[in-house]
Amino acid sequence: MQPAVTERDLNQADVADAARYLAGRIVPTPMLGCPELDELAGTRLLLKAENLQHSGSYKMRGATVAVGRLAAAGQATGVVCQSTGNHAAAVAQAARRHGLAAVVVLPPDAAPAKVARAAAAGACVLRADGDPHEVVRQVHADTGYPVIDAYDHPDVVAGQGTAALELIEAAEAAGTPLDALVVPVGGGGGAAGAVLAATGRGIDVYGVEPYGCDSLARSLAAGHRVPVTPAATLADGLRPACVGALPFRVLRDSGIDAVGVGDDAIAHAFRLIVTHLKLVVEPSGAAALAGALRVAETSTHRTVGVLLTGGNVEADLVGRLMEGSAA
Amino acid sequence: MQPAVTERDLNQADVADAARYLAGRIVPTPMLGCPELDELAGTRLLLKAENLQHSGSYKMRGATVAVGRLAAAGQATGVVCQSTGNHAAAVAQAARRHGLAAVVVLPPDAAPAKVARAAAAGACVLRADGDPHEVVRQVHADTGYPVIDAYDHPDVVAGQGTAALELIEAAEAAGTPLDALVVPVGGGGGAAGAVLAATGRGIDVYGVEPYGCDSLARSLAAGHRVPVTPAATLADGLRPACVGALPFRVLRDSGIDAVGVGDDAIAHAFRLIVTHLKLVVEPSGAAALAGALRVAETSTHRTVGVLLTGGNVEADLVGRLMEGSAA
Known part of the structure; x- marks a missing residue:
């Protein structure tokens, strides 16, 4: 592996480098899709099952x-x-x-x-x-322990980007290359990694935030980082008060679009994933599908990649989401 | 593909032949496992996620x-x-x-x-x-349409056996070869396929039946097929009134052991699979893990393969199973 990159020169090659390091060290999670979801979305959806990753998330x-x-x-x-x-x-x-x-x-x-x-x-x-x-x-x-920030860390951004890279490459290999990629946004590390992975490939990247946890949307609009007081949301993983400094430098001029979703849409997406993909994701992962369905309504993408980022969810919340009493 | 086999000469090569035909036509479903389940079982468990297969089952x-x-x-x-x-x-x-x-x-x-x-x-x-x-x-x-029986059909038995074969080969490739394999039993087609796939590999095969749906157990004891009046069970896929004639000819002298499980154990296994593997299986698939946990209690296998055969389950049943009100 190359020496640690500095924040300034983080680029697509760092994601490829991270992918080489990770080979054999992580679960090569499957890319899934099904006719039922495609029909609902009105476009082809290819979903990366990172809920099956070691530790339960990407x-x-x-x-x-x-x-x-x-x-x-x-x-x-x-x-x-x-x-x-x-x-x-x-x-x-x-x-x-x-x-x-x-x-x-x-x-x-x-x-x-x-x-x-x-x-x-x-x-x-x-x-x-x-x-x-x-x-x-x-x-x-x-x-004296080094800090491994959850998103303001170049290795973390590059590493998270490998999930997007694998999905992009798997879609290409299947003969259905992505023209859009939808990822959930907390501190923005995964979104920044996705943007780096997608560079130069003609893929529109969308970042999904719960309503009221929209630091990325506000920051993109303002041109500088804007913190929020995170609202209550089912998506417990998407509540950081502010998009990270390093991710924002990557995302600011990337053309990423921010998409807002509510708890109703997240709960609905959760049930779709259980019913049609047979996967258990956490609400933050379901938020990506909720965002993708919203994107599909208003765009003409042919093949939309969706990063199902994790699956660490309480058993009782699964029950309430399936019975429709959680949102 | 070779011409259709007759019932008499169905053997391990037919499973390998079916596997070659299926390459590229089905989902290469992942083999999963996790430390939490291994600890619960007291042995290594490797689970084949056929709930992710086309049509939702193997x-x-x-x-x-x-x-x-x-x-x-x-x-x-x-x-x-x-x-x-x-x-x-x-x-x-x-x-x-x-x-x-x-x-x-x-x-x-x-x-x-x-x-x-x-x-x-x-x-x-x-x-x-x-x-x-x-x-x-x-x-x-x-x-005049040909009948494709659900288990009394050589192509069906051989085809179902490829799921077991893939699991056996993936476990070998991972350096953790199976010494036991647990599959759910309805009409016995999948169990017969598993027995054929496991032939000569030093793998003990177990067939799991819900209590009161134990045609295989009774038939093995009697030496001939014994029908039952299937009892009520969560595992709606494991209710055939009798093990099939062709599967029974394969299973009779194979050394397969029949294991009975109740709805409580099936529901518990369902929750374990949701919580630790992040997968949604149908109760018939969960029955395989329930059986494997029972096998693990009383045996000294090092690595137990488990066939999670399908994922077609009602949304409301998922909710009730997670909330503990279904069994």
């Missing part, structure tokens, strides 16, 4: 690259990060693989399934009422 | 081989079959692919998801109160 990609690089450098004895949950679980699992300690900082209302995954991988789990980044800085000051 | 394999062979022969204009649902959906989809008509005979209480799949593929759906085989014979007499 965050395993960036964490594997970032932690692997640190471990190869041989100087760190542990790592620290903040996360709504999936990045924490992924960093914990990657750290354990390399014999490093992991401290993960989660919000008090993090999804129990994600907290449990991080704890099961041996991480020290801290719950932060206030600004999680402040807690991370304190842990870093106390321990 | 029945697509046998139907594709059987209908494809008929279409290649060029004499039939349609096909007829009976089924609890998945075989009907698969035959309907395979027939449409080749421009053949399909008549499918289903019980009055067939799972609506399966009826809808068959109808959506353009099949003529008949509901039979009495003996579905009798209705099939009548349709065959009226139309």
Whole structure:
């Protein structure tokens, strides 16, 4: 693997480099689709099942690259990060693989399934009422552990981009190349990775945010990063208060469109994915399909890629979503 | 593809032949596993996700081989079959692919998801109160359409066996070869195919039946086929009144063990698959994991393969299973 990139020169080659590193280290998740969803969307949908990834989400990609690089450098004895949950679980699992300690900082209302995954991988789990980044800085000051930010980290952005790259390449190999790609947006790391992966391929990229968690949409409109006070949403993974600085530098001039979705649309997409794809995704992953269905209504794309980013969801929420009582 | 085999000489080579025919025609479904399930079982579990197969179940394999062979022969204009649902959906989809008509005979209480799949593929759906085989014979007499039996058909048995073969080969390629393989049993076609695929590989095969739907267990004990009056079960796909004649000839002296499971164990396995594998299976598929957990309790297998045969389940049943109110 090449040395760590700086923020300035992060580009498509870094995603390809991350993909080479990840080969054999992650699950080569399937690309799925079905006539029923195509008919509903009025266009071909190809969905990447990252809910089947190690640690239950595509965050395993960036964490594997970032932690692997640190471990190869041989100087760190542990790592620290903040996360709504999936990045924490992924960093914990990657750290354990390399014999490093992991401290993960989660919000008090993090999804129990994600907290449990991080704890099961041996991480020290801290719950932060206030600004999680402040807690991370304190842990870093106390321990010297490098910070693996959930989105403001070049290895994380490049690693997350490999999910989009695999989907783009699988669609090409199937003879149905993508002309659009829809990804959910929290801190923007996965979206930035997707934009890098899609560079120069004639693919329109869309970033999906829950209503009221639209820092990317507001930031794109303003031309600079705009924080929000995240509204309540089913999509617990898409609640960061602000798109990250590094992702925003990638996304700002990329032509990405922001798409808003509500809980009703997310719950509906969740049920479609269960019924037609036979997959269990978390609401943040279902948000991508909800956004894709909205995009399909108003565009003429022939083949739309959808990143189903994760599957860490509570059993009782699955029940409520299927019975229509969660949204 | 070789000419159709007769019942007498059905063997491992027929499964390999079917696998060659199916390459590129079906979904190469993933082999999955996770530490949480391994820990619960006390052994390594490798699960084949045939819920992601075309038509929503592994029945697509046998139907594709059987209908494809008929279409290649060029004499039939349609096909007829009976089924609890998945075989009907698969035959309907395979027939449409080749421009053949399909008549499918289903019980009055067939799972609506399966009826809808068959109808959506353009099949003529008949509901039979009495003996579905009798209705099939009548349709065959009226139309001349060849009968593609759901399990008493060599192409169907060989085709279903390819799911087991893929799992066996994927486990070998991963360096963790199976020493046991657990499959659900309805009419026994999939179990017979699995036994053929496993021949000479040192793999113990187990067939899982719901309590009160134990025609295989009774038939193995008696040395001849014993019909049952199927009891009520969550596993709507495992209710045939009797193991098929051809499957039983394969299974009789194979050393297969029959394992019984109840609705509680099936519902528990369903929740485990949702929570840890992020997959939606139908209860008949979950029955295989329920059986595997039972096998693991009383055996010393190192690596147990589990065939998750299908995913055609009602949305409201998913909700009730997750909330614990279905069993």
